[in-house]
Amino acid sequence: MKIRYFQDTDTLYIELRPALVSETRDLDEDTVIDLDERGAICAMTIEHASERADIPTFSYEQIAA
Structure with missing residues (x-):
């Protein structure tokens, strides 16, 4: 897992696992x-x-566990 915070855009990106993205969905406006x-x-x-x-x-x- 990788977590990146981009301060210049105030964006948090959480990568749970590396994978090819086949679809992107909006959960809400942000x-x-x-x-x-x-x-x-x-x-x-x-x-x-x-x-x-x-x-x-x-x-x-x-x-x-």
């Missing part, structure tokens, strides 16, 4: 998801991210 050929989500783009998420306090934790 959120787009990319789907692979099977219809599975492979990425998400969020515009105006600083207004919609707490960008400076991002954390990640992997929980053992």
Whole structure:
């Protein structure tokens, strides 16, 4: 997974896994998801991210099964 924040455009891009995008869908005015050929989500783009998420306090934790 890759998470990128573009400060100049206030855009958050979350790539869940590398894949060829076969379809892009608008979830709302500022959120787009990319789907692979099977219809599975492979990425998400969020515009105006600083207004919609707490960008400076991002954390990640992997929980053992």
